[in-house]
Amino acid sequence: MTNESLPAVSFQGVTRRYGLVTAVSGVNLDIAKGEFFALLGSSGSGKTTLLMLLAGFDQPTEGRVMISGTSVSDVPPHRRSIGVVFQNYALFPHMTAAENVAYPLKMRGVGRSEREERVNAALSLVNLTDRGASYPIQMSGGQQQRVALARSLVFGPDILLMDEPLGALDRRLRDQMQQELKRIQHELGITVIYVTHDQSEAMAMADRIGIMSGGELLQVADPETIYAAPSSHFVARFIGECSILRVTSLDRGKGYEIAGARERLPNPATAPFDIVVRPENVSLLPFDEARSNDAFAVPATIRDVTYLGSGWRVALELGDGQSLLANVMRGDLLAGSLEPGKTVKASWVPASVAVLPTEGLP
Structure with missing residues (x-):
């Protein structure tokens, strides 16, 4: 296997314990060269610990961290060819933007003329060529993040690690910086490993996402697969909004029954199973609307309506007491006539549901 075909990063059975606390547990993960990979999880899930193990600021209790096929256990952080961006930016307040950018080069003994050339190129890359003489206090949060x-x-790392880098920015700036980061990553072809707790951020930017919880890596897939085919109840709930519904298996898993309504499945499932229904896939119809005999529709009662601007989020209760969420957009049949207590019909197409093994109460 050539060096080019090796993963940029490989975690092989990596575990990190702090006394009796296991922060990362048995993680196996390969990240390809040039990939934008997001580690997504809530606080304490282990995602930042994994990043620190890769950066060299911490060491695994068990397992190996590999970069391009070589173990880096004995390699200090400054020799790993890794750039790191933290949420708080960590800029030197007494240095200008250009001086802050030049600092890694100065520490590596790069000469003045080459240093200036590379600093100018780096500032140009982040669209800050006119702010090189500014101090951090004179710059906005977004500009400091770019610095x-x-x-x-600036020193040409092979891998860029980013730990919640946009967390301190407002929504408009975050959206702008997401686009900028993707542009820069494509332009440089660099491998990016991006830690975040923001699911929409990960979905918008990453080629693949790794979902972490309790130190374990639960699922790794592209954003569409993570969203449409979650591997567990936890992943389904963590990515977007959904309803997880208990159903009765029919015809050896070829279909199911819920609150008296029956529906088929595209592929047979092993019982017992639950279904995951996303609110945007639920259609609401008037209760008295005639339907063909083979059309799936389950009676439901509206319990709450939330205005979202582009439409309404509707909380429903099915006849068996289970809860269901639905999105109703402007122009939909029931838009403007959504009232708590009203009985409607809810339906979804077979291919829009995900099937998961039952895990206790959904």
Whole structure:
């Protein structure tokens, strides 16, 4: 196997314990060269610990961390060719933007003329060529974040690690920086490992996402697969909104029954199973609307309606007491006539549901 075909990063059975606490447990993960990979999880899930193990700021209790096929257990952080961007930017307040960006080069003994050339190129990459003489206090949060990014890229690292880098920015700036980060990553072809707790951020930016909880890596897949085919109840609930419904298996898993209504499945499932229904896949119809005999529709009662601007989020209760969420957009049949207590019909197409093994109460 050539060096080019090796993963940029490989975690092989990596575990990290702090006394009796296991922060990362048996993680196996390969990340390809040039991939934008997001580690997604709530606080304490182990995602930042995994990042620190890769950066060299911590060491695994068990397992190996590999970069391009070589173990880096004995390699200090400054020799791993890794750039790191943190949420707080960590800029030197007494240095200008250009001086902050130049600092990694100065520490590596790069000469003045080459240093200036590479600093100018890095500032140009993040669209800050006119702010090189500014101090951090004179710059906005978004500009400081760009300086931190330029500093992490100026020495030409093979891998860029980013730990909640947009967390301190408002929504508009976060959206702008997401686009900028993707542009820069494509332009440089660099491998990016991006830690976040923001699911929409991960979905918008990553080629693949790894979902972490309790130190374990629960599922690794592209955003569409993670969303449409979650591997567990936890993943289904963590990515977007959904309803997880208990159903009765029919015809050896070829279909199911819920609250008196029957529906088929595209592929047979092993019982017992639950179904995952996303609110955007639920259609609401008037209760008295005639339907063909083979059309799936389950009676439901509206319990709550939330206005979202583009439409309404509707909380429903099925006849068997289970809860169901639905999105009703402007122009939909029931838009404007959504009232708590009203009985409607809810339906969804067979291919829109995910099937999961039952895990206690959904």
